Amino acid sequence: MPLNSIDTPLLASLGRFLDVSAFRQGVIAANLANVDTPGYRARDINFRRELERAGGDSELPPLVHEVAGLMERPDGNNVSVEREGLLMAQNQLKFQAGIQLLRLEFRRLSTAIREGK
Numbered sequence: 183m184p185l186n187s188i189d190t191p192l193l194a195s196l197g198r199f200l201d202v203s204a205f206r207q208g209v210i211a212a213n214l215a216n217v218d219t220p221g222y223r224a225r226d227i228n229f230r231r232e233l234e235r236a237g238g239d240s241e242l243p244p245l246v247h248e249v250a251g252l253m254e255r256p257d258g259n260n261v262s263v264e265r266e267g268l269l270m271a272q273n274q275l276k277f278q279a280g281i282q283l284l285r286l287e288f289r290r291l292s293t294a295i296r297e298g299k
């Protein structure tokens with residue numbers, strides 16, 4: 183049975199939430215990978231705006247922007263390992279929460295299917 187036949191608005195929203203979280207993790211990882219690259223500027227996405235922009239149904243990639251207001255080193259790089267590590271940990275917690283909500287929704291759907299026989 184294709185997934186579309188059991189799609190719910192919550193499943194679509196949770197899917198977008200996980201997609202945006204995974205994308206942000208990649209952006210953070212790229213920042214950390216470039217911590218020693220002269221002139222590299224930290225990048226991020228506006229997580230909330232990306233969820234609202236897509237409405238749960240879009241396949242548009244999130245918009246990446248440079249992070250303003252960070253302390254810059256003499257080589258022009260403004261990546262902070264501490265900041266990126268904190269963002270990565272926060273993002274991982276969001277992702278794990280999204281997975282838990284997805285499991286609960288599948289459990290709810292499974293119960294409804296079993297009891298509907």
